[in-house]
Amino acid sequence: MTSTEPSGPTTSLDELAAQLREQLGEDAVPWVPDAGYGADRAVRPEAGARFVLVLPRDVDGVQTTMRLASSTGTPVVPRGAGSGLSGGAAARDGVIVLGLERLTTIREIDLLDEIAVVEAGVITADLSTALAPHGVFYAPDPASVAISTIGGNIATNAGGLHCAKYGVTRESVLALEVVLADGNLLRTGHRSIKGVTGLDLTQLLIGSEGTLAVVVAATVRIHPLPVARRTVLARFPSAAQAAAGVGAISRSPVRPAATELLDAGTLADIDAYTGARIADGDNAMLLIELDGYGIEEQAADLVRTLTGAGAAVRVIEDETEAEKLWELRRSSRAAGGGRARLGEDVAVPKSRLAEVLAELEVIGRRHGVRTSVVAHAGDGNLHPGFSMPGVPEDPAAELPAAILDAADDLVRMALDLGGTISGEHGIGSAKQHWLDLELSPDSRALQRRLKDAFDPQHLLNPGKAL
Amino acid sequence: MTSTEPSGPTTSLDELAAQLREQLGEDAVPWVPDAGYGADRAVRPEAGARFVLVLPRDVDGVQTTMRLASSTGTPVVPRGAGSGLSGGAAARDGVIVLGLERLTTIREIDLLDEIAVVEAGVITADLSTALAPHGVFYAPDPASVAISTIGGNIATNAGGLHCAKYGVTRESVLALEVVLADGNLLRTGHRSIKGVTGLDLTQLLIGSEGTLAVVVAATVRIHPLPVARRTVLARFPSAAQAAAGVGAISRSPVRPAATELLDAGTLADIDAYTGARIADGDNAMLLIELDGYGIEEQAADLVRTLTGAGAAVRVIEDETEAEKLWELRRSSRAAGGGRARLGEDVAVPKSRLAEVLAELEVIGRRHGVRTSVVAHAGDGNLHPGFSMPGVPEDPAAELPAAILDAADDLVRMALDLGGTISGEHGIGSAKQHWLDLELSPDSRALQRRLKDAFDPQHLLNPGKAL
Structure with missing residues (x-):
């Protein structure tokens, strides 16, 4: 085993599945997992990839899974609802896909503490539905709110429409319950707005895309519904x-x-x-x-x-x-479908919005690609769309090179303007190739050492985010 | 060298001072540093402690200092204004005290991006003064705002009066410029509200009390002054x-x-x-x-x-x-002076405020100590004061055992109620002995590994915070 590559598993996938079935019950480990569990909304399932799908019923089941993964050296891809837009939940051959979708308990709503304690698999909109009768709401609202989970939102530090005023997911999370690579349960953070004891592991875990630990529950802030x-x-x-x-x-x-x-x-x-x-x-x-x-x-x-x-x-x-x-x-995400199309996610200092919009047209003309933009303009986050009206949409085919080249120009332009390659979707596997454009070698080396500190065997979501 | 103790310096303090004087100029390395530079507002100077005081003029000077520190294995205590309340900037014999007080440039105020870029040594109130003519303000306002620095506020993730609405320091920091233990400069974060590229080093550095890197500048959010x-x-x-x-x-x-x-x-x-x-x-x-x-x-x-x-x-x-x-x-901090006195800083879920207040009176009676409270009640952060009216204040003497015992009871009670041992002052050296009451062995071990990832020689603020 080198320090940067996971060791190969010591147990066959079938043996592993059998052991997990024995410990977690038949229903937690499907015999023939749907191939979709190996994909998300950005990345297709890897052709011929075999993986073990585990859907634990509770936190204990997540711990059991991670214990077995670490004892056998099996990589694990944690997964919420698979609604990610950067391949963060994409599986490859030989891994365990650890789906949190059955951890759906809203453990607590406390109006006096202005918090809710929710499990990772809770659909974000379901939390809002549960809160509404109390006259309160959970602020982060990524466009995927009806299908994505709180755990997935935390893994990507999801944004949305209301961030300039209410903050991104990070600003609404006070405490986490995570399962570490070795299966141990770790509680981080606090139930008050303030708390400065030790390094802030909560904040480091948010946005780490499942590479440091598996988020199983969170204490989140809630706010009174606006009076108007x-x-x-x-x-x-x-x-x-x-x-x-x-x-x-x-x-x-x-x-x-x-x-x-x-x-x-x-x-x-x-x-x-x-x-x-x-x-x-x-x-x-x-x-x-x-x-x-x-x-x-x-x-x-x-x-x-x-x-x-x-x-x-x-x-x-x-x-x-x-x-x-x-x-x-x-509807703007669905609109413009039917033709080959890529949606991007850069952010720039918001004073530079006009420049991005002007340059985007130039990029479109240069590559013969149609461009369009919807932007969370208050926080400088743009979702430019690149499409080729003459080329029909085909989920099984690679995107035309002209679209990929145009996206590459966009990303480089955003960085030139002092921006970032991902405002809110995350890096996953889809944006890996741009990481070095934004992060210095020192930063990347440091991030790898932080990864080592959490996950020395490199089992958690290998090849993603970092 | 073990993994938990810094190696002893390989160069005498006098040689080190001479080398620093040569590289940074005479004025940056005082011949006889004021003993006060070894203390803060919680911890007195260590009797007989000798240290080299370095007051670099610029970021380059900070890098030079850290390079020399790492090449000689000399521990470094980074320092803002020394206004801390937990001994975070306390020096011990043989260290370099690295004062950031001359890095006072407000590099930029950008109303369109709603940010300011400030150096670490800027007094927080001075930033507000510079912003006011533009109709904007920087939200974090610890009680020390007139004497503490932005860098110190970031190191402790300082709170203040307006946090329930505007957040703690963490929520106002978008990007950092830090000098690493080896002297390299690292830029983290982004200039837009959103940005999710890689692990969030900015957030991990905030509140790390100078144990991971030396903050030299920050990009902070600014807000329009309220209309009323x-x-x-x-x-x-x-x-x-x-x-x-x-x-x-x-x-x-x-x-x-x-x-x-x-x-x-x-x-x-x-x-x-x-x-x-x-x-x-x-x-x-x-x-x-x-x-x-x-x-x-x-x-x-x-x-x-x-x-x-x-x-x-x-x-x-x-x-x-x-x-x-x-x-x-x-004035409540100054009020009640003249007698032996300790101000504490716990936070609890705010639904438990009444219990803390009731129990505090019991604790006071039990130890024969007078109690008083001022609380940032909106975020559950209490500053209970313990005093003995019959015992005159004496900065050179240890506090009476009854006061220390009462404070210990308070901290344990706050933890029992789901609270934390420090809401906003930090751990520093003064609260080390309570860390194990709040953090699990897994959490502490993980934090030590993160420290190793940043500072393998354990040079930065050894013995603090973690």
Whole structure:
């Protein structure tokens, strides 16, 4: 065994499955696992890859699995709902896929401590549903909220639409319960907002994409539902002006809960997909949500700010219309389907948004690729889409080189502007090849040593994230 | 050299000082360092301890110092302003004290990116002063804000009064520039709110009390100054009822910017110290700051909530009166001086505040010690004071055993209630003996391995925090 490669397993997959079945019960180890358990939404199942799927019923079952994995030297791919967008849960031949989907207990909702204690397999939206009757909510809301799990959100430090105001997943997690590579259970963090005892293992584990330990439960912050909400729609003649509108908000006293930028390409895609007429002749749009006290004052300040930045602004008083607009926004990922397509996820300092948008058009022309953008503009996080309308979508085929080249240009441009190669999706296996562009050799070496400190056998999600 | 103890230096202190003087200039290495540079506000200078004091002018000077330290195996104690309350910057014989106080450049204030880039030695209040003309502010505000540095705040993940709403220091730091043990410079993090590339070294470094690397600069978030502020004063017949008032706020939709609880002992101390008559016959007080939009609505909701919880509530419309109240609150640390005294810093789940307050009185009686409390109640962080009015203050003497025993009882009680031994001051050297009460052997072993990953020679702030 070298220090950087996992040792080969000492037990055959069939023996391993038999042992796990004996210890965890028949139902926890399917005889013929669905190949989909080896994939996520970015990476297809590896052709011919065989793996053992384990779906423990409880934390104890996760510990048993990890004990067996470490005693046999078998690599483990922890998995939430497989909704990841960077291949973080992709399996390869010979591994254990450790699915947390049955750890779905919401152990506790405490309104006085303003926390909930949830198991890793809880679907994020299910937590919101459980909280709503109490008048509280869990803030992180990645677009995948209806299908992704709290554990997966923690593994990727998932973002979403409301991060500029409410923070990313990291800001909502106070404590973790994780199973270490050797099967031991470790509790980190605290149940109060403050706590500074020792190194902050909680924060290091968040976003580590299952490479350091397996998250099995978390103590998360909850907030009172806002006393009011208001949607504001601002139409701009160009994407550059919409970006300038984002800057105008930064210089104003208003801080929206969400500030989504949709460019002409995205608006056209949504219209084609839904039959709505959201584009309405405009070239870019900011769809904004305000919330909290003084909603009229907030809306007035925002309207003044955006009008001054050249927008045609409308405060949406009708809640049904507002909900319809947010639905259209959420449809932007599905819209534009049917053709070969790649969605990216860079973040830049938000003052550079206009430059990214301008350069993206240049990149599209250079490679003969259609581009479109939807951005969480308030935190500088863009999801540019690259597509080739003439090439039909084929999940089994590689993407056209022109698309991959265009994405590569985008990533390099984002880095040149002081940005990052992943705003919220994570590195997984899909973005490994860009890591050295962002991280220095010192940083990467240090990260490998931290990995060694947690997982000396390199069993946990090998080949991902780091 | 063992793996847990630093090797002894291979060069005498005088030779080391001479080499540093040659490389950094005479003025960077004082011939006779003030003994105070070996202490902080919790720990006195070690009698007879000799150390080399280095005050580099720039980042390069910090790198030079660390290179020489690592090549000679000399331990280094990084130091901000020495305002720490847990001995984190205490020096022992034979070390280099690396003071960051001359790294005072505010490199950048960017209103569009909503960030500032500041060097570690910038006094936190000086950053606020620089930001104010732009209509923005840096949120973390430990009580030491006028004397402590950004670097020191980052090293301890400092808290303060506004954390329940604005977060602790951690939530305001996006990126770091640190000097590693070997003298190399490492940049971590990003300039956008989002960024998930690799393990989050920024977050691991925050709160690591100078044991992993030397923070030399940081990119921090800034926020628009609130459009309005309002102070609300709620008087309660007992500390238990004030704690219940905190719970009532948690169940309401209002989230104050600050919620300070002062018990009868603290109110009496403040009155005796300042001549104010803040106690006014009451047994406990919540001093609350609201800010943001809809301030009248917020105040109305808060008044209703606290009146319902049995308080006599007054909204302070007069700004001078409000400022006077906050000044009295800030005086609580100085108040009660002149007698032997210890200020503690535990945090508990905030639903347990009433229990801590009740049990604290029992502890006081048990040990014949006077107790008082001021608490950042909104985040469950209490600063109980233990004093013996009959015993005069003597910085050179050990504290009476009764005080130390009472503090020990408090810490154990806080842990029993699901709390932590330090809410915001850090562990330093002063709280080492309590670490095993909170952290499991697995956690401590893991933290030592992370330390090894950063600092294999164990040169950085040995014997602190971990």
